Amino acid sequence: MTPTQASSHWDIFCTVVDNYGDIGVTWRLAQQLAGEYRISVNLWVDDLHSFSHILPQLDPGLSSQTFAGVTIFKWNTPLDIGFTPGAVLIESFACELPEKIKAQLLAQHQSAEQAPPLWLNLEYLSAEDWVDNCHGLPSLQASGLKKFFYFPGFTPKTGGLICEKNLLTQRAEWQSCADNRLGLFAELGLTGIAPQDKVISVFSYETRALAALCQLWQVSMPRVHALIPKGRSLNSLTQLLPCPIADLVPGQRIVHGNLTLHILPMTDQQAFDRLLWSCDFNIVRGEDSFLRAQWAAKPFIWHIYPQEDDYHLVKLEAFMSLYCDNLTPEIAKPWAELNLAFNQEQQSAVNLHWQELDSVDLPLLQHAQQWPIDALNDADLASRLVQFVKNS
Numbered sequence: 001m002t003p004t005q006a007s008s009h010w011d012i013f014c015t016v017v018d019n020y021g022d023i024g025v026t027w028r029l030a031q032q033l034a035g036e037y038r039i040s041v042n043l044w045v046d047d048l049h050s051f052s053h054i055l056p057q058l059d060p061g062l063s064s065q066t067f068a069g070v071t072i073f074k075w076n077t078p079l080d081i082g083f084t085p086g087a088v089l090i091e092s093f094a095c096e097l098p099e100k101i102k103a104q105l106l107a108q109h110q111s112a113e114q115a116p117p118l119w120l121n122l123e124y125l126s127a128e129d130w131v132d133n134c135h136g137l138p139s140l141q142a143s144g145l146k147k148f149f150y151f152p153g154f155t156p157k158t159g160g161l162i163c164e165k166n167l168l169t170q171r172a173e174w175q176s177c178a179d180n181r182l183g184l185f186a187e188l189g190l191t192g193i194a195p196q197d198k199v200i201s202v203f204s205y206e207t208r209a210l211a212a213l214c215q216l217w218q219v220s221m222p223r224v225h226a227l228i229p230k231g232r233s234l235n236s237l238t239q240l241l242p243c244p245i246a247d248l249v250p251g252q253r254i255v256h257g258n259l260t261l262h263i264l265p266m267t268d269q270q271a272f273d274r275l276l277w278s279c280d281f282n283i284v285r286g287e288d289s290f291l292r293a294q295w296a297a298k299p300f301i302w303h304i305y306p307q308e309d310d311y312h313l314v315k316l317e318a319f320m321s322l323y324c325d326n327l328t329p330e331i332a333k334p335w336a337e338l339n340l341a342f343n344q345e346q347q348s349a350v351n352l353h354w355q356e357l358d359s360v361d362l363p364l365l366q367h368a369q370q371w372p373i374d375a376l377n378d379a380d381l382a383s384r385l386v387q388f389v390k391n392s
């Protein structure tokens with residue numbers, strides 16, 4: 001007898017480690033699978049409160065709710081909601097599945113009647129070479145079940161990059177009309193931004209390099225507006241703030257010479273994307289905002305999530321070498337050095353390379369516009385994932 005599938009839905013499990021990246025990535029993927037591939041998706045999340053920062057309509061008190069065609073379940077320990085295995089089970093970023101679910105998978109595996117879901121671990125994004133050889137490999141569990149490693153990445157041999165089907169077109173349309181950005185700034189309560197001013201979004205971790213850049217921007221021309229949500233970046237700028245961070249309110253403006261700091265409201269991911277599309281330069285971090293800054297087609301600094309033994313610098317170098325592959329040294333060098341200095345908290349170097357980069361503003365922008373097309377290699381993560389499942 002050929003084993004059948006109990007249900008065709010997919011389950012995605014996500015634990016919120018810290019920050020918003022893990023849930024940010026899985027939420028985007030879940031929406032895309034539901035919206036573009038008509039897959040019935042359940043997203044199991046252990047911390048709905050953190051999730052609600054990027055999905056303000058979410059009610060953290062509910063055990064289940066549906067948005068954008070995705071059913072969101074509150075994943076309590078022990079699991080108090082019945083789990084029905086579907087066609088695919090994705091554990092994101094090596095989160096540990098509940099024992100109860102693992103037992104269900106094993107029971108299915110041992111029965112001849114029902115095939116267990118295809119079990120995948122969605123890994124973190126990296127531009128390192130080894131990803132090509134590890135993407136898609138199975139790992140045999142002690143139970144006899146197979147789990148596959150799904151690695152996002154920048155080459156055709158990897159699992160690809162999350163990018164919605166119409167995103168680049170929507171972004172290009174948005175950027176073709178200058179009124180859109182000024183309209184967005186007004187909607188976000190940001191005032192005093194003139195069309196010729198330089199607008200920079202700042203979503204980083206703590207670094208003294210940011211304080212150094214702010215000093216430089218105070219005497220810069222054109223005037224600089226730094227748009228910063230309440231969060232970790234501001235911990236590095238306390239000397240510039242008129243009050244404790246907790247007392248700052250969205251829309252508040254703090255002026256120092258030619259620099260205006262604007263306190264940003266936290267928005268949903270779509271509005272965050274539009275913000276990145278609307279700025280002249282973006283300082284982003286982690287995994288998801290890093291990718292969205294690339295899709296914004298604007299120059300950016302990547303503040304990578306710090307790892308033990310400075311391993312994050314290896315990952316940063318790997319990405320920079322890909323990004324700079326077809327850039328002339330006059331642009332590649334200051335851009336890479338700027339990123340390195342920012343990540344290594346080198347204050348004078350970061351200011352020096354910022355100024356050097358200013359002189360190659362236009363070619364850097366042109367590169368940023370071509371990059372999304374090259375990086376996607378004709379296939380985004382969701383389409384490669386759906387194909388991977390079909391082929392398995």
Ligand SMILES: Cc1cn([C@H]2C[C@H](O)[C@@H](COP(=O)(O)OP(=O)(O)O[C@H]3O[C@@H](C)[C@H](O)[C@@H](O)[C@H]3O)O2)c(=O)[nH]c1=O
Binds near residue numbers: 017024025203268288
């Ligand atoms: C500022 C802002 C962010 N966001 C979203 C965009 C992203 O989906 C998310 C931020 O995620 P990231 O950019 O990845 O940065 P992060 O620092 O929040 O998340 C990190 O968490 C660690 C545990 C992971 O190991 C890192 O790789 C990284 O993902 O928040 C909004 O939706 N609205 C906002 O206003």
